[in-house]
Amino acid sequence: METALDEIAFLANSENRVAVFETLVEAPRNRDEVRDRVDASRVTIARILRELEERNWIEQSGRAYEVTPLGEWMYDEFNSLVDEMEAEQQLREALQWFPSDLLTFDVQCLRDAEIILHDASDATALIRRIVKFHRSGDRIRGIARSAAPVFIENLWEVTVHGDAQAELVLIPEALDVIRTHPPSARQFREMLAEENAHYSVYEGIPISVGIVNGAVGINLTDEEGTLKGGLKTENETVHAWAVDLFKTCREEARPVDSDTITA
CATH class of the missing domain: 3.30.870.10 (Endonuclease Chain A)
Known part of the structure; x- marks a missing residue:
């Protein structure tokens, strides 16, 4: 089983994963619609969708993918962490x-x-x-x-x-x-x-x-x-x-x- 730090790194180490996750938080979309919004190859998009689905952060309904309640929670928490780190970076030099x-x-x-x-x-x-x-x-x-x-x-x-x-x-x-x-x-x-x-x-x-x-x-x-x-x-x-x-x-x-x- 992956650790909590592994899960954070899963998103933090890939701008494409964050971008795919974010576009599905905005609204349910099929694979082609996701690719239109994320600058990544078809293979990369497919892999990320599979990885998010394995974590039960998204699920497929018909041809569209949508974020699960668990996924919404995880996205909000990750986004909050990013916001805190950005605030810290702004303060770091000044302090x-x-x-x-x-x-x-x-x-x-x-x-x-x-x-x-x-x-x-x-x-x-x-x-x-x-x-x-x-x-x-x-x-x-x-x-x-x-x-x-x-x-x-x-x-x-x-x-x-x-x-x-x-x-x-x-x-x-x-x-x-x-x-x-x-x-x-x-x-x-x-x-x-x-x-x-x-x-x-x-x-x-x-x-x-x-x-x-x-x-x-x-x-x-x-x-x-x-x-x-x-x-x-x-x-x-x-x-x-x-x-x-x-x-x-x-x-x-x-x-x-x-x-x-x-x-």
Whole structure:
């Protein structure tokens, strides 16, 4: 008797088997109709139909083949496994830059996350997506390990010249970057003068996380601090994790004094 792994391999190792199985799940079909939909020889189609029938996953009724209840069950389970593996493949590269000690929620909470990785052919694509995310709501909270001028300008536009509420905690090095860039320093001082923008500083921020209304954006960086990608999700568990992390950092932070932001 074949093992469960053998049965999984029976389908997983043959795209033609999956294709034949799938076309019969869609509707009963005869051998010629199956061959019209699957790019395989007549001999191969006949062999696959025989193998599926031997497993009682399909049965012949007249000239047509149709999926049995057992076959529907097996197809659904196999398809679910494929979906899970595809989700894992999408997350695998991104999670190499997510500190494992911060991953205190079930990783499956990220299975539907939007993943944006750095694209060498379009170096600014990731930056544009982050800016767009910050503009997607009217309440922005977060902790940040960087403060690129483009982000400062964007926050300045949505707070000083818009109605968004912003509350962010930065690492001291981020303030140093702002000070050395006169336009950013000016914009930052103007934000600090607004009631709807609040900034503080804390040395122990472990990762950059933005919370815009009910969505969470997580910046992924390598050991040198280079931005490698980002995750965006509206999962409630991840949102609760992000809010808790933000509040923890905010409680330890000290307000930024606008007098210290001089170009």
